[in-house]
Amino acid sequence: MRLTTKGRYAVTAMLDLAFHSQIKPVTLTDIAARQTISLSYLEQLFARLRRAGMVKGVRGPGGGYKLCRKASDINISEVIAAVDEPLDSTKCGGEANCQKDKACLTHNLWMGLSEQIRNYLEGISLADLLEKNQVQEIAQRQHHDAQQAIEIYRHPE
Amino acid sequence: MRLTTKGRYAVTAMLDLAFHSQIKPVTLTDIAARQTISLSYLEQLFARLRRAGMVKGVRGPGGGYKLCRKASDINISEVIAAVDEPLDSTKCGGEANCQKDKACLTHNLWMGLSEQIRNYLEGISLADLLEKNQVQEIAQRQHHDAQQAIEIYRHPE
DNA sequence: TAATAGTTGACTATTTTGCTAGGTTAAGTA
DNA sequence: TACTTAACCTAGCAAAATAGTCAACTATTA
Numbered sequence: 001m002r003l004t005t006k007g008r009y010a011v012t013a014m015l016d017l018a019f020h021s022q023i024k025p026v027t028l029t030d031i032a033a034r035q036t037i038s039l040s041y042l043e044q045l046f047a048r049l050r051r052a053g054m055v056k057g058v059r060g061p062g063g064g065y066k067l068c069r070k071a072s073d074i075n076i077s078e079v080i081a082a083v084d085e086p087l088d089s090t091k092c093g094g095e096a097n098c099q100k101d102k103a104c105l106t107h108n109l110w111m112g113l114s115e116q117i118r119n120y121l122e123g124i125s126l127a128d129l130l131e132k133n134q135v136q137e138i139a140q141r142q143h144h145d146a147q148q149a150i151e152i153y154r155h156p157e
Numbered sequence: 158m159r160l161t162t163k164g165r166y167a168v169t170a171m172l173d174l175a176f177h178s179q180i181k182p183v184t185l186t187d188i189a190a191r192q193t194i195s196l197s198y199l200e201q202l203f204a205r206l207r208r209a210g211m212v213k214g215v216r217g218p219g220g221g222y223k224l225c226r227k228a229s230d231i232n233i234s235e236v237i238a239a240v241d242e243p244l245d246s247t248k249c250g251g252e253a254n255c256q257k258d259k260a261c262l263t264h265n266l267w268m269g270l271s272e273q274i275r276n277y278l279e280g281i282s283l284a285d286l287l288e289k290n291q292v293q294e295i296a297q298r299q300h301h302d303a304q305q306a307i308e309i310y311r312h313p314e
Numbered sequence: 315t316a317a318t319a320g321t322t323g324a325c326t327a328t329t330t331t332g333c334t335a336g337g338t339t340a341a342g343t344a
Numbered sequence: 345t346a347c348t349t350a351a352c353c354t355a356g357c358a359a360a361a362t363a364g365t366c367a368a369c370t371a372t373t374a
Contacts, residue, residue, distance in 0.1 A: 002160055002161065003160040003270075004159065004161070004331085005331080005332090006330085006331070006332090009332090025350095027350065028350080028351080029350080037332090038334080039333090040332085040333060040334065041331085041332055043351085043353085044332090044333095046352095047352075047353080050351095050352090057350085057351050057352075058341085058350085059339075059340045059341050059342090059349085059352085060341030060342045060348090060349060060350065061341070061343070061348065061349040061350070062342070063340090063341070063342085063349070063350050063351065064350075065351085113160075113274075113278070116277060117160075117270075117274060120270065161361090162362080162363090163361085163362070166363095182319095184318095184319065184320090185319085185320085186319085194363095195363065195364050195365080196364090197363085197364055197365060197366085198363055198364055200320085200321080200322090203320095204321080204322085207321095214319085214321080215319085215320080215372085216318085216319060216320050216371045216373090217317090217318060217319065217320085217373045217374090218317065218318040218319075218373050219318080219319090219373070220318070220319050220320065220371095220372070220373085221319075222320085
């Protein structure tokens with residue numbers, strides 16, 4: 001899992017869509033204006049989101065985009081995965097010649113971290129974000145949980 | 158906090174260094190050969206790591222690089238921070254005109270996530286990684302902890 | 315002094331990112 | 345039917361990031 005501005009753009013746009021599309025479809029032009037993202041770039045992002053089955057386009061006047069599923073059933077992880085290229089799996093793609101090398105330790109760390117981030121983002125839906133504005137507070141609580149996890153990591157049992 | 162291949166290269170190299178520099182300094186040529194990273198790219202990365210006070214170069218025959226601190230006192234977070242550019246702080250850099258806009262929710266999410274990842278990586282030192290090879294097992298345990306954090310997030314109290 | 319190895323800077327190639335410009339197609343509306 | 349709207353599609357482009365090369369220079373050690 002990579003974390004770049006591209007994914008952030010996608011999440012921003014999806015949040016805007018989830019917030020505004022409750023009555024009727026939302027045009028990309030509107031999202032572009034509200035979020036200051038270029039229209040054509042949004043089109044590219046939404047082409048991927050559509051192919052991933054997360055949004056549906058409605059053509060013609062009064063058309064636009066709407067969510068395929070409920071906002072509570074779309075998590076941040078899949079939004080990012082939809083727009084990001086599936087990045088090459090770190091040279092040693094499970095090759096046998098890798099285990100002997102110390103380099104693979106790093107590989108494992110990264111896999112573990114990726115997994116951790118993915119899980120974290122999978123647990124947060126678009127609806128979660130729209131419902132509660134006190135993200136700071138939540139981050140604080142999760143910070144605390146993370147510290148506990150680290151304790152367990154360092155001193156098992 | 159961004160997650161790119163650049164950071165992964167840096168961590169890989171630092172791990173290699175921590176592992177091999179216990180007796181004498183390690184040349185970048187050696188690291189380049191072992192980790193299949195180009196020498197000059199490593200030079201660029203180590204220039205930053207040196208400026209960040211994490212490694213020290215020893216010139217002349219028998220020279221190379223060594224760690225400034227113990228491997229247990231160098232965490233993954235600072236390695237990545239040293240080589241990554243400090244990324245522009247998301248348009249609304251704490252501006253007042255931002256709070257009104259729904260876009261800032263996304264911003265907050267990202268800040269929270271960055272914080273989470275940073276904390277996670279701060280809790281892992283180079284020594285931690287070298288000591289235990291069972292990263293999978295650890296990832297498993299942390300996965301479990303992450304799930305608990307998500308539960309708390311969704312159902313506070 | 316000669317060899318080693320860090321240090322520095324300039325330069326190149328590739329990929330990703332973000333965006334522009336131009337179309338085509340489907341669905342409403344006059 | 346003609347017109348408008350907006351999705352959908354394609355090609356291309358400039359800036360940045362990524363990854364790497366080459367060459368000169370400096371400090372250290374043998």
